[in-house]
Amino acid sequence: MKTSYDVLVVGGGPSGAIAAKTAVEAGLSTLLVEKRPAIGAPVRCAEGVGKELLHQFFPDPDPKWIAAEIDKAHIISPDGHLLTLSPQHAGAEVGYCLDRKIFDRELVWQASNAGADVMVKTRACAPIMKDGAVCGAKLEQNGTVTNVSARITIAADGVESKFSRWCGIDTTVPLREIETGAQYLMTNLNIDNHATEFYVGNKVAPGGYVWVFPKGNGAANVGIGVAGDKTSPGAHAIHYLNKFINQKFPDGKKIELVAGGVSICQPLDCTVADGLLIAGDAARVSDPLTGGGIYNGMYTGKLAAEVATKAIAADDVSKAGLMPYDEQWRVSYMGKAIARNYIIKEMFISMTDDELDSVVHSASEIVMEEFNTLQLMKSLIKSNPALALKFGKTAVKNLIDAI
Ligand SMILES: Cc1cc2nc3c(=O)[nH]c(=O)nc-3n(C[C@H](O)[C@H](O)[C@H](O)COP(=O)(O)OP(=O)(O)OC[C@H]3O[C@@H](n4cnc5c(N)ncnc54)[C@H](O)[C@@H]3O)c2cc1C
Secondary structure (H helix, E strand, O other), X not given: OOOEEEEEEEOOOHHHHHHHHXXXXXXXXXXXXXXXXXXXXXXXXXXXXXXXXXXXXXXOOOHHHEEEEOOEEEEEOOOOOEEEEOHHHOOOOOEEEEOHHHHHHHHHHHHXXXXXXXXXXXXXXXXXXXXXXXXXXXXXXXXXXXXXXXXXXXXXXXXXXXXXXHOOOOOOOOHHHEEEEEXXXXXXXXXXXXXXXXXXXXXXXXXXXXXXXXXXXXXXXXXXXXXXXXXXXXXOXXXXXXXXXXXXXXXXXXXXXXXXXXXXXOOOOOOEEXXXXXXXXXXXXXXXXXXXXXXXXXXXXXXXXXXHHHHHHOOOOOHHHHXXXXXXXXXXXXXXXXXXXHHHHHHHXXXXXXXXXXXXXXXXXXXXXXXXXXXXXXXXXXXXXXXXXXXXXXXXXXXXXXX
């Protein structure tokens, strides 16, 4: 087994796979390690991704990655009012519903075909540190631990990330900013196979929402995210989801069940350290409003590998040498969307059902062609002055500045 690389990538999700592929294509010797025995399973995801966003990486995506194409999103208010949005207006998760078992595996295959070494059922169990810098990791496979050194380590180990914490970085997520999720893959549903549905309201999903993401032929991911501090005592995400399904899809069949957490917090204060770059969910760059992180993971994974390539060429893998990564994603389209959506999320989770009704009603009066976040804010404030008062001038100004 080779024990020295330019780049070690921890985690075989979308962030890690794209990071490994980008690094190896730039000529760096690269190892990707994944603790699970198989890439892409179990799928803890509703699998939605924006078309244009996926096309940034794959202009012509392989049809077998795509379970369904989505041409509209329905948002359903607590009083049942329907707001229909085009994919461009519905956020980064609407456009395609992927088959991530295939997609994630294919991304790692691509990295492997490009020349990266890949080890599954291999867990990074501790960083190797020298003078405060990360110089690789201890890798455990089938009970055997091997030291692997690397000029740069990319921590892409997902929402439950531990690697960065072991390197001394504070990765704590406040309890109120962890959404607990549960999702069934369901069949036998009477749904529009090309429309996603989002149900909001404190009775249906306190501090979160229920989603229905079609996968073709009457199948869909039907899931829920709820805020732990808003649910009734003893009630878990799965209770709310089962209640919703019993009412909405009494004839639906549950084929798979997954549970998982999503962070809806701000990104880490700093996503680099000496010898270390942190990407994807591990950097807390999933969208705080929707919880979506496939695109954000791929974006940060690619950027991390590009900055790693330059830093190794310049022989400077210090925190300062890697800082362009942190600076660049924060000013990117993705970074700005996170900043804006964090403010919107804070407003969203504090709304009563009457306020949510009012917001959905006002939004549905905006002409689709003119629909954007700024228009939405203007319309909301005009028709719901009480909301502007509730959130306060500063929050509204911060949001308008962030748009
Ligand atoms: C219920 C649910 C629904 C979601 N729906 C959507 C959606 O519709 N659209 C969307 O864009 N996003 C969605 N997300 C979020 C999305 O799944 C993540 O943002 C995305 O997978 C992040 O990619 P990643 O590569 O950063 O992390 P992950 O995909 O989590 O990959 C991290 C990998 O690292 C591995 N790993 C962890 N620790 C170690 C270690 N020590 N050593 C080796 N390997 C390790 C893990 O096993 C994992 O495979 C959803 C999330 C949940 C929970």
